[in-house]
Amino acid sequence: MTPLCRTKVQTVFSLCIICVCVFFIIDSFNYRPALREPLGAAFIPRYSAIITLLLAACLAWKSQKTLRTASTEASSKEHPVSNRSLRWRFAGAILTMAGYAALLKWPVIPSLFITPLFLFIFILILGSQTKKAMWTAFIIAITLGTSLHLLFRNVLYVNLP
Amino acid sequence: MIDALLHIITPWPMFLCLLGVFLGIIVGAIPGFSGTMLITLTVPLTFTMMDLDAMVLLIAMYVGSVSGGLISATLLRMPGTPGAIMTVLDGYPMAQRGEAARALALGVTGSFVGGLVSWVFLYTLSPSLAIWGAKFGPWETFTMAAMALALIASLTQGSLINGLLSAMLGIMASLPGMDPSTGMLRMTFGIDALSSGFGLVPVLLGIFIISQVLSDIGSVGKMPELITAKGSLFLKLPVWGRQWFNMLRSSLIGTWIGILPGVGASVGSIVSYTVAKNASKTPEKFGTGFEDGIIAAETANNATISGALIPLVTLGIPGSTVDAILIGALLLHNLQPGPMLFVNHPLLIYVIIASCLVANIVMYFMMTLMCQKIAKLATVPVHLLLPPIVLCCLLGSLAIHNNLFDVWVAIGFGVLGYLMKICKLPHGPFIIGFILASLAEASLRTALMASGGSWMAFFDRPVAVIFAIITIVMLYFSLRRELRASSSAA
Secondary structure, three states, X not given: OOHHHHHHHHHHHHHHHHHHHHHHHHHHOOOOOOOOOOOOOOHHXXXXXXXXXXXXXXXXXXXXXXXXXXXXXXXXXXXHHHOHHHHHHHHHHHHHHHHHHHHHXXXXXXXXXXXXXXXXXXXXXXXXXXXXXXXXHHHHHHHHHHHHHHHHHHHOOOOOO | OHHHHHHHOOHHHHHHHHHHHHHHHHHHHOOOOOHHHHHHHHHHHHHHOOHHHHHHHHHHHHHHHHHHHHHHHXXXXXXXXXXXXHHHHHHHHXXXXXXXXXXXXXXXXXXXXXXXXXXXXXXXXXXXXXXXXXOOOHHHHHHHHHHHHXXXXXXXXXXHHHHHHHHHHHHHHHOOEEOOOOOOEEOOOOOHHHHHOOOHHHHXXXXXXXXXXHHHHHHOOXXXXXXXXXXXXXXXXXXXXXXXXXXXXXXXXXXXXXXXXXXXXXXXXHHHHHHHHHHXXXXXXXXXXXXXXXXXXXXXXXXXXXXXXXXXXXXXXXXXXXXXXXXXXHHHOOOOOOHHHHHHOHHHHHHHHHHXXXXXXXXXXHHHHHXXXXXXXXXXXXXXXXXXXXXXXXXXXXHHHOXXXXXXXXXXXXXXXXXHHHXXXXXXXXXXXXXHHHHHHHHHHHHHHHOOOOHHHHHHOHHHHHHHHHHHHHHHHHHXXXXXXXXXXX
């Protein structure tokens, strides 16, 4: 990942943290201390949000400062967000997880089918899409998906649709 | 202790111990997966087990996973776990020149000795430390939690600011939900699902596993080349004679580093390796396949296991990230970690202590007999391993309260954990902050209620003052070191 890419992510992340901290600080004024309690429910949230806000600002400042002195060569670790060829895999992985969670909430299809389907799609997203790979993914998805579904539903009594 | 041992050697707990060590070794041997992930994944599955059996399984996995990193470090040149980083330096060169079996034998024996020596400290120190800890009041508990957070933030790899920010994010993540002292809902922003806050298990699953899976997407398709090890893995007597002092020194280093809250096997093995190299008459041989290097690294990293359990079982403070997850397991079984756990549930504590011993012995024989076979599992394609792991995470999150919100929490914290990785924010302080925040807050508010709002009562508690001084000194020296490093870099 290049320093520029990392700096952008750090800056955006820091800004998001600062926004969350501001929400915490504003919300903390809604809680008044109880009669016998000197601190109240708002003390820790307010002051931890202030400290976090300051630290996040330091992180953003540090990343901007590092950018001016860092080399332009990328580090050896390839992060999905910095590599265009991996971005679609990354987005696909998150969407697949979110889609599976959504289908568990709205049981249009029984989980006995969507669980192997989830595994199948995830394996294909991460691996290759050749015919042999698809057959391997299909067999593993059916075997493992069904086994894990039965384990969680019948042994651990998880309420799967 | 006898009762605990008698419990473990019955069929079901013994089976769990064997299974835990076996799975731990396999996961530890696979680069990219760690004991943290395995234990996090197993915690929700122990929900239906007895608390004693659950702890036997988790401790066995802990021991197995720390030891399993040796296999891939030696045969694949990839540390299976962070604690095996230093093992690569000498283990792989030794394997390359045809002595893979000898490298593994040195590592396995070092792991076994390190585990045994630190276990002696765990067994002898725990009762007295627990008695001392039971006398703690709210001021001591608050400053101890603050000290643990400061320690992990300052000792973790990377900058102090990143460590502190990570810890503060963990504290903030623990705040939504019911206020522990007044029972009122806070920081829920009108979201009903947040009334019980973020669950510990979904947060653990998201931060440790889903974030790792998202990060590993970049390494899909890269298969390591395996060196085969042939020969016996039992160490010969002359080697014991040469290495006994190195093993003892490394065990002591690993034990004491393990006791430091938040510092784990990786720091223990690095410090021990460095000490061994500096003390050696032939330091130039380190890094070329030297047996002293393997022994120093592997002995220390296993010694940190029992060392890290000492603050956990006596004070309820996690000695490492894995111990933070073990705290989650205790909470899942309605057990409150802390000094009173020793008083109220002594059998559980001694089962934890005895599990370390039994798991260590099982690990030695399992590694010695099955190392070469387990190494082949490390070459399983990553894209086939990750999806079932993610599925187990999502269903594991659902398993705790049968609440789909927990699944979204796991995914959300997985993305957060991934972003933290990119920004070089360590995960350890986050989790320890998340776990210790409620304890610290409740203690501080109780202390101030008891003193009528007076902060001066703090100065009447010398132990609390000492903890506070250690916290401030630790932060000061870490900040000074960082400012010096940044000014010299500029």
